[in-house]
Amino acid sequence: MQIEKAIVRTHELVGGDYRELVLDASATAAGSVPGQFVHLRVPRLDGSVLRRPFSIYRARDGRLSILYKTVGRGTKAMEAIAPGDTVDIIGPLGNGFPLDEIGENPVLVAGGYGVAPLSFLAGEVAVKGTVFIGGATQRDILCVGDFESLGWTVQITTEDGSLGEKGLVTQALDAWLAEQQGTAPVHYACGPDGMLRAVGDRAVAAGHTAWLSLDKHMGCGVGACLACVQKIRGADGRVGWKRVCKDGPIFEASVIEWDA
Amino acid sequence: MQIEKAIVRTHELVGGDYRELVLDASATAAGSVPGQFVHLRVPRLDGSVLRRPFSIYRARDGRLSILYKTVGRGTKAMEAIAPGDTVDIIGPLGNGFPLDEIGENPVLVAGGYGVAPLSFLAGEVAVKGTVFIGGATQRDILCVGDFESLGWTVQITTEDGSLGEKGLVTQALDAWLAEQQGTAPVHYACGPDGMLRAVGDRAVAAGHTAWLSLDKHMGCGVGACLACVQKIRGADGRVGWKRVCKDGPIFEASVIEWDA
Amino acid sequence: MCVDIAGIKMKNPVMVASGTFGYGPEYADLVDINRLGAIVVKGICLDRWDGNNVPRMIEVRGGLINAIGLQGPGVDGFVESYMPFLRQFDTPVIVNIWGRDENEYEEVAARFDDVEGMGGLELNISCPNVKEGGIAFGTDLAMAADLIGRVRKRTSLPLIPKLAPNVPQVGLFAKAAEDAGADAVSLINTLPAMVIDVETRRPVLTNRVGGLSGPAVHPVAVKQVWEAAQAVSIPVIGMGGIETAEDALEFIIAGAAAVAVGTANFTDPTTVINVIDGMAAYLQRHGFASADELVGSICE
Amino acid sequence: MCVDIAGIKMKNPVMVASGTFGYGPEYADLVDINRLGAIVVKGICLDRWDGNNVPRMIEVRGGLINAIGLQGPGVDGFVESYMPFLRQFDTPVIVNIWGRDENEYEEVAARFDDVEGMGGLELNISCPNVKEGGIAFGTDLAMAADLIGRVRKRTSLPLIPKLAPNVPQVGLFAKAAEDAGADAVSLINTLPAMVIDVETRRPVLTNRVGGLSGPAVHPVAVKQVWEAAQAVSIPVIGMGGIETAEDALEFIIAGAAAVAVGTANFTDPTTVINVIDGMAAYLQRHGFASADELVGSICE
Ligand SMILES: Cc1cc2nc3c(=O)[nH]c(=O)nc-3n(C[C@H](O)[C@H](O)[C@H](O)COP(=O)(O)OP(=O)(O)OC[C@H]3O[C@@H](n4cnc5c(N)ncnc54)[C@H](O)[C@@H]3O)c2cc1C
Ligand SMILES: Cc1cc2nc3c(=O)[nH]c(=O)nc-3n(C[C@H](O)[C@H](O)[C@H](O)COP(=O)(O)OP(=O)(O)OC[C@H]3O[C@@H](n4cnc5c(N)ncnc54)[C@H](O)[C@@H]3O)c2cc1C
Ligand SMILES: Cc1cc2nc3c(=O)[nH]c(=O)nc-3n(C[C@H](O)[C@H](O)[C@H](O)COP(=O)(O)O)c2cc1C
Ligand SMILES: Cc1cc2nc3c(=O)[nH]c(=O)nc-3n(C[C@H](O)[C@H](O)[C@H](O)COP(=O)(O)O)c2cc1C
Ligand code: FES
Ligand code: FES
DSSP: OEEEEEEEEEEEEEETTEEEEEEEOHHHHHHOOTTOEEEEEOTTOTTOOOOEEEEOOEEETTEEEEEEEOOSHHHHHHTTOOTTOEEEEEEEESOOOOOTTOOSSOEEEEEGGGHHHHHHHHHHOSOOOEEEEEESSGGGOOOHHHHHHTTOEEEEEETTSSSSEESOHHHHHHHHHHHTTTOOOOEEEESOHHHHHHHHHHHHHHTOOEEEEOOOOOSSSSSSSOOSEEEEEOTTSOEEEEETTTTOSEEEGGGBOOOO | OEEEEEEEEEEEEEETTEEEEEEEOHHHHHTOOTTOEEEEEOTTOTTOOOOEEEEOOEEETTEEEEEEEOOSHHHHHHTTOOTTOEEEEEEEESOOOOOTTOOSSOEEEEEGGGHHHHHHHHHHOSOOOEEEEEESSGGGOOOHHHHHHTTOEEEEEETTSSSSEESOHHHHHHHHHHHTTTOOOOEEEESOHHHHHHHHHHHHHHTOOEEEEOOOOOSSSSSSSOOSEEEEEOTTSOEEEEETTTTOSEEEGGGBOOOO | OOEEETTEEESSSEEEOTTSSTTSGGGTTTSOGGGSSEEEEEEEOSSOBOOOOSOOEEEETTEEEEOOOOOBOHHHHHHHHHHHHHTTSSSOEEEEEOOSSHHHHHHHHHHHTTOTTOOEEEEEOOOTTOSSSTHHHHTOHHHHHHHHHHHHHHOOSOEEEEOOSOSSOHHHHHHHHHHTTOSOEEEOOOEEEEOEETTTTEESSTTSEEEEESGGGHHHHHHHHHHHHHHOSSOEEEESSOOSHHHHHHHHHHTOSEEEEOTHHHHOTTHHHHHHHHHHHHHHHTTOSSHHHHTTOOOO | OOEEETTEEESSSEEEOTTSSTTSGGGTTTSOGGGSSEEEEEEEOSSOBOOOOSOOEEEETTEEEEOOOOOBOHHHHHHHHHHHHHTTSSSOEEEEEOOSSHHHHHHHHHHHTTOTTOOEEEEEOOOTTOSSSTHHHHTOHHHHHHHHHHHHHHOOSOEEEEOOSOSSOHHHHHHHHHHTTOSOEEEOOOEEEEOEETTTTEESSTTSEEEEESGGGHHHHHHHHHHHHHHOSSOEEEESSOOSHHHHHHHHHHTOSEEEEOTHHHHOTTHHHHHHHHHHHHHHHTTOSSHHHHTTOOOO
């Protein structure tokens, strides 16, 4: 983990409201693994005291990139970042997805910008599996080519049916899981809370392992402020807060205590 | 007076730390006279609640321009204004220089960006007079060509002697005034407080009329907040606050009560 | 969006805050005064008052600090110079009043009783910028209650004490005001604050201390308004850092029956109109028949 | 720039504020702990404490509002998990302590008396985010004095009550602390504040109310520190919205003997080092032989 003043290489719209920001950030890129994130200080956002966390999308050859969606005033201000600008990032932060026991038939489930760390993951493992990408409309479906070029099977769902199957990503996942009887696909998921919880609940019920990357509002990003906590059941059965930034952002579904 | 969303035409460095910002602002330009100012909302200066006042430098053919020096965070942020941007201005504000009794031998005294309204003035009157332009170094001497092309006599002083005479503008003015025995040149001055006061004191002592454009920190710019007040002696001899934005910015030297 | 605040009938619950809109004419070219819920004029005491020396205002991160010190023309000066202008509009005029002691407060209030065209009186017991009067009353429960009670006896106009924000339990002050006969309360006034120029080591404002206003104080104001509204049954007027309709709506949802736009008038004089329009759009979008329905509708 | 604050010897007068720097290890990769004047750790009560539900933090204009609610590992948890780490550094450790009642405050204080490597205790009587204890003590003069006196009897460590900002006369609290045996006082803690989501009409923070920190509060903090410093002869530690050396210098000039950087650690972890370096440069440029000379040097 370090603070790096990264220089912007490219910054382009990649579809819908999503942009890819590519940085020259060799120090951060060097140590990054899929599932980790950077805490980015939005340039020229006067009066803002908090950084914004983004999953690492790519980290190779001294370059690090993120894929982000404009959702509020910070990401809006990010749109003005231009090649050559300096962007201050802290990273890599958090823990990566556990990949040791990925098994033969992994399944990735992505919602919206949740594809970013999962695309990174797919590129770092030898096995080829299946990835479910869901979104509200076709404008929220990203990185399909990334997975296809790696030889992964891509299943797309959109809520409005504008691309792939119409419906929720979990419906498509259910259908697929029903065909995988006898295997125990390891799940890796990143996306909105509702999706993560649905994926996690199914996995827990079926006895599958599911690694979920949680999305919580963050302060420090390094474990100091206790803003980003999630209730997690410990090995002793006791439920307590864990810091998503430091102890996560990835937790196994069976230990997560979702809010009622 | 109105609020106008003006489009930036050009924005260029004109020397030293001074830039000219040219706006398409036909409504504001139409009613502007020399000595008035605009209250400008600095674009992209998040967390800033106050506008910044700038004298009108030129107002013609639907264009309005200001000449500004970078001195703090607002003017620094202004440097990033680009052609095509929208800039929100309120204007024209305040009262212009009284020109009815300008006489045959007017003298203008300008310090730094104080040349801006005086250049505007010179272009609006038929008479040709003398203008003293002072600054710390040659980098603070602007608009010489404006006056020369109008046929005015220009006298330059710099504190470091890098251009024109070395010394304070008031020294050069004193020498010139000594040669004008018998005439009563009407003075028009704009610049730092110290200069204005020195010019005003001389004029009062000599019985000349001197119109000084005061520079006070402003809130509203329209007379509502009472931030910008100056002690002025009224016709009844009573001293009270006047609002530089609304009752000024131009006051005749003999009625100004300078702070001790 | 009509509302009735303490008997003052307003077209909408959005007013302009005292000291940020002058006495009316200053912004008349830029803002249609007829569209305002009410206009609250700059603080007035008995006679002409000079206020503090300059500098009186400084911008800080997220706001500004002012120490105007309540400069004003006095009761007669105000009535003569500005009431003829203000009577032209179909907009209630609320006069913000203060005194250097209890007697002056009472007398100023009494003097407005038969001025034509008065909507109400906002009793400023919370100005941080005058040594005499001002905030000392607003931060002492007994003094505040006594003063409000005394002024109450001297005026039949709607009486709206303006509360200081720098107290731990503002609800106690709101309740004391209600009990002393206030028709409504308004808050917040500015937060006492100070800036020092580190090069000269002097306070930037001649008065040393001033009052912080603007977006920086907004969440503090929302909290204080929420507490005040819970403590009383008279209307609460919320203000502090409103720049958008959403900022204003937070106050209404927290329990304010009306709001006032202050510092943002300087930033952008169209703010108050945008807030009115934005609030109307919100009410429609969310299916509220009136602004009143939204008042205090916070889901806790 | 060495200073001695209440018997705590520091390399420089710049510390990190409680709750914004964890317990030390979190920022150790990014900030050289040996360079800090002191490290103040997150609030600790007797036993493990869960704090509030999420959301616990929200950014606002010019700052953030937090309602962590003092989550912490308790005395033993802290001493076991973090003191071995903290003892590695040549930097005083100040533990921020609190309790749900007077007894717990006393007991927590007593428990630290024979912990090795303790620099001092900051007594948090001003947290707006816990129903039990916290700010109730810090806004009631008698309760504050009583509590500080009781804790004083139970500890021989330097004792630094942390004062609440939301009181009209903070000097009275500073003086009460001094009289009750405090070795120094620190201020400001966060300002009670609230944000409402107008779409859901719910408070954004689960705790409803939180504490505002960051640049938005800086001028309020400077004013409170100035008042506190005038009221006492013990050292005052100033904090609130420090982002630059100049922000810190304002506190020192106003009378603070030391300062603490809080929220800015999140914005930019290098802030505290920049403040230390910037302060040293300022002292040299202005010909001050020590930081002490600058303390309270305000020209009024
Ligand atoms: C571990 C992690 C990884 C993430 N990866 C990505 C990514 O790869 N691409 C992407 O587009 N987004 C990602 N996000 C979400 C991203 O951080 C938010 O969209 C962003 O912070 C919104 O900032 P804003 O100022 O535009 O929104 P605003 O709503 O204006 O922000 C206000 C505050 O809320 C916080 N906030 C708002 N939404 C979120 C959110 N969903 N998660 C966390 N904090 C939030 C902001 O950080 C800020 O502090 C990730 C979040 C986390 C926690
Ligand atoms: C009537 C009038 C006409 C002016 N005309 C010009 C002009 O033509 N060209 C030009 O370069 N400048 C002019 N100025 C000065 C200009 O307004 C300031 O330089 C500018 O406001 C500085 O803003 P800042 O944010 O860069 O400085 P900062 O010091 O960061 O500003 C902080 C605050 O102080 C105020 N302030 C700082 N310096 C001044 C100042 N000298 N006068 C008034 N307010 C100040 C700012 O408006 C702001 O509110 C004029 C001022 C007045 C009152
Ligand atoms: C320049 C200025 C002058 C003010 N004058 C008065 C006043 O005369 N009387 C008063 O009660 N409040 C006065 N106030 C306080 C405002 O009415 C309002 O309560 C405060 O500024 C908070 O609102 P805001 O953040 O929207 O500005 C003044 C505020 C400012 C900024
Ligand atoms: C996330 C967060 C947690 C905090 N936790 C504590 C705490 O445990 N104890 C305490 O006394 N103050 C706590 N504070 C208050 C800070 O120590 C400091 O007094 C305040 O934030 C003002 O300084 P700043 O504006 O520089 O942040 C906390 C502040 C923040 C932002
Ligand atoms: S963001 Fe601060 S602890 Fe996780
Ligand atoms: S700037 Fe507001 S009265 Fe002049």
